[in-house]
Amino acid sequence: MSSKPAVAMKKMFFREAIALAVREEMRANPDILILGQDVGPFGGSYREFDGLFEEFGAQRVRDMPVAEAAMVGVGVGAAAAGLRPIVSITYMDFMMLGFDPLINYGAKLRYKTGGQLTAPVVVKTTAGAKGQGVAHSQCIEAWLMSVPGLRVVAAATPADAYGLMKTALRSDGPVVYVDHKRLFPVAGEVPVGGDAVPFGSAKICRPGSDLTITTHSFMVRTALEAAKLLEKDGVSAEVIDLRSLAPLDMKTIVESVGRTGRLLTLEEGQITTGVGAEVVTRVIEHLGPVQFTRVGALPAPISSNRILEAACLPDANRVAAAARLLQSPKKLVSSY
Amino acid sequence: MTDQSPTAKLRMMKLIRAFEEALAARPDHGFQLISSGEEAVAVGLCSSLRPQDQLLTGGRSIGPAIARGVDPSRLMAELLGRSSGTNKGKGGRGHISDPASGFFGAHAVVGGNITIAAGVALALQMSGKEAVAVILFGDGAFGAGALHETLNIAASMKLPLLFVCNNNQLSVSTPRSMALAPARLSDIGIAFGIPSETVDGMDLDAVSAAISGALEHVRAKKGPAFVECISYRFASHSTTARETRSREQLTEIRARCPIVKQSGKLREAGALDDASEQELDRLVAGAVEAALKFADASPMPREEEALQDVI
Numbered sequence: 001m002s003s004k005p006a007v008a009m010k011k012m013f014f015r016e017a018i019a020l021a022v023r024e025e026m027r028a029n030p031d032i033l034i035l036g037q038d039v040g041p042f043g044g045s046y047r048e049f050d051g052l053f054e055e056f057g058a059q060r061v062r063d064m065p066v067a068e069a070a071m072v073g074v075g076v077g078a079a080a081a082g083l084r085p086i087v088s089i090t091y092m093d094f095m096m097l098g099f100d101p102l103i104n105y106g107a108k109l110r111y112k113t114g115g116q117l118t119a120p121v122v123v124k125t126t127a128g129a130k131g132q133g134v135a136h137s138q139c140i141e142a143w144l145m146s147v148p149g150l151r152v153v154a155a156a157t158p159a160d161a162y163g164l165m166k167t168a169l170r171s172d173g174p175v176v177y178v179d180h181k182r183l184f185p186v187a188g189e190v191p192v193g194g195d196a197v198p199f200g201s202a203k204i205c206r207p208g209s210d211l212t213i214t215t216h217s218f219m220v221r222t223a224l225e226a227a228k229l230l231e232k233d234g235v236s237a238e239v240i241d242l243r244s245l246a247p248l249d250m251k252t253i254v255e256s257v258g259r260t261g262r263l264l265t266l267e268e269g270q271i272t273t274g275v276g277a278e279v280v281t282r283v284i285e286h287l288g289p290v291q292f293t294r295v296g297a298l299p300a301p302i303s304s305n306r307i308l309e310a311a312c313l314p315d316a317n318r319v320a321a322a323a324r325l326l327q328s329p330k331k332l333v334s335s336y
Numbered sequence: 337m338t339d340q341s342p343t344a345k346l347r348m349m350k351l352i353r354a355f356e357e358a359l360a361a362r363p364d365h366g367f368q369l370i371s372s373g374e375e376a377v378a379v380g381l382c383s384s385l386r387p388q389d390q391l392l393t394g395g396r397s398i399g400p401a402i403a404r405g406v407d408p409s410r411l412m413a414e415l416l417g418r419s420s421g422t423n424k425g426k427g428g429r430g431h432i433s434d435p436a437s438g439f440f441g442a443h444a445v446v447g448g449n450i451t452i453a454a455g456v457a458l459a460l461q462m463s464g465k466e467a468v469a470v471i472l473f474g475d476g477a478f479g480a481g482a483l484h485e486t487l488n489i490a491a492s493m494k495l496p497l498l499f500v501c502n503n504n505q506l507s508v509s510t511p512r513s514m515a516l517a518p519a520r521l522s523d524i525g526i527a528f529g530i531p532s533e534t535v536d537g538m539d540l541d542a543v544s545a546a547i548s549g550a551l552e553h554v555r556a557k558k559g560p561a562f563v564e565c566i567s568y569r570f571a572s573h574s575t576t577a578r579e580t581r582s583r584e585q586l587t588e589i590r591a592r593c594p595i596v597k598q599s600g601k602l603r604e605a606g607a608l609d610d611a612s613e614q615e616l617d618r619l620v621a622g623a624v625e626a627a628l629k630f631a632d633a634s635p636m637p638r639e640e641e642a643l644q645d646v647i
Contacts, residue, residue: 033462065488065489067485067489069451069481070489072451073450073451073452073485073486074451074452074458074486075455076452077452077453078455078458078459079455080440081390081440081455081456082459082463083459083462085455100448100482101448101452104445105445105449110645112423112426112427113423113426114422114425114427114433114645115424115644116433116434116435117435117440148647149646149647151647
């Protein structure tokens with residue numbers, strides 16, 4: 001091993017942070033390859049693989065047919081046989097087509113073979129609504145959190161997009177790496193050459209004392225906006241970016257709710273058996289009854305119609321309103 | 337198989353038959369998929385493979401695993417849930433895995449191992465090794481979308497992958513004629529430019545010849561090949577499934593026994609007589625007895641092992 005390179009802070013877009021992490025890891029590990037639609041010269045639908053085809057060539061950056069089931073299967077199988085593929089699934093909705101190889105095979109491989117084989121594959125996919133309708137907008141990461149053997153992460157900043165991708169590409173089992181359409185144009189400082197972000201480590205993005213908001217991915221930005229609105233009312237919200245959904249960093253969450261006494265969970269997906277439902281349950285298991293509320297998308301498909309899409313998605317005002325309700329009544333509340 | 341002699345192949349078929357019958361006779365056999373009647377497919381296929389090749393199968397995997405050289409004792413232990421099994425007793429019948437023996441593994445989702453096999457083939461191709469992956473699946477998996485997707489990818493990437501469809505003509509109770517449109521299943525390869533062949537899966541020599549020819553194509557880096565073996569399943573779908581065929585049908589089917597056929601051929605050629613066949617049967621019975629003894633002497637997993645090797 002060479003000595004640790006110096007860390008340099010560099011401002012870049014979210015998509016550039018992904019490309020940089022992948023590039024650095026591909027340089028370090030010849031077993032990493034990318035399988036996906038339009039990942040080659042096109043550079044990925046959101047240019048999150050820009051320049052990789054040019055550097056690593058068609059053997060390691062492979063455009064695939066529109067066949068998500070086989071694409072995930074080929075990735076998982078190649079991982080089981082010694083490679084470290086990144087399988088790019090353009091929209092998270094399409095991951096459903098690849099659930100069989102990922103969940104029935106990849107996530108169970110270590111267990112079912114008694115530790116003989118593992119599938120170190122990274123399924124990178126893009127969640128979130130951005131005007132593309134009912135089958136191109138979903139956030140279904142909560143579905144995946146319950147699968148034994150699967151790790152699920154979702155970055156909210158370019159720095160974490162970089163650091164979590166590095167950890168994903170060094171993991172010894174399957175990882176679902178969820179990014180977000182509305183985060184790609186976001187810029188931020190990235191500690192280039194810095195430590196990879198470990199899984200199972202949440203981050204307090206804003207300290208507060210009156211309530212804890214747990215969230216992930218794009219909704220971290222919404223939570224921070226809501227926290228500003230609440231500040232004007234004299235309510236101090238602590239915002240926790242979960243970063244890793246499986247495993248969950250319960251220590252950070254429980255410690256925070258233990259201080260604030262109130263919990264608001266926020267996600268862009270559904271709240272029924274959602275990420276928040278799991279966070280709330282585990283917090284109560286640790287702390288006993290606390291006041292909580294869950295905020296997520298309305299229980300309806302996400303339309304490409306901009307009025308209906310906006311109506312479904314949580315925004316800062318809705319989060320702030322739910323937080324205000326949480327401040328007063330003693331009863332437990334749940335709001336859409 | 338290291339010994340490629342006709343007698344060794346016959347012994348291997350007998351071993352599969354005796355092993356499965358002994359397993360099915362156990363009161364604690366559990367849910368098993370028996371391959372009796374399909375031994376020529378397993379042995380014809382595996383006798384053409386090299387040590388560095390990897391075989392993946394569907395759930396009816398006992399015969400292919402034995403033919404590939406998985407230790408019968410560790411296999412029996414696995415099938416009976418013992419921790420000394422190939423998969424520490426965790427995989428069970430549909431998930432036997434022993435990559436060190438070239439048996440990458442079974443996977444019990446019908447059609448589920450087809451895409452995985454293409455990934456294994458991709459890894460072998462990129463490693464530069466002179467090795468191929470083989471996916472053995474039944475006619476039940478033929479109707480799954482995974483096959484179409486994988487044929488396309490394997491052909492366009494010229495993957496070192498051999499598709500072998502063991503067409504035993506029954507998917508649990510549904511006859512292949514009710515479920516699958518093509519008259520010849522191997523015709524599916526034509527659209528992808530994949531050399532394809534249909535052979536009599538009850539004839540060891542026919543299977544061996546077809547597989548060897550197909551492997552020659554794959555090993556020459558010309559891309560995948562497809563072989564359909566038409567066979568007959570002697571038992572019902574599983575040890576817990578009802579038999580749907582009549583006694584008359586079963587008698588007629590069992591008269592096509594690939595072991596009897598091979599034995600007859602060897603006797604005709606003067607390579608086998610009563611004494612030497614009895615000797616084969618004695619060796620096989622000894623191996624099965626040893627396997628049962630090994631499994632019975634092995635402990636069941638401890639409860640805490642449920643949480644081991646999960647992540």
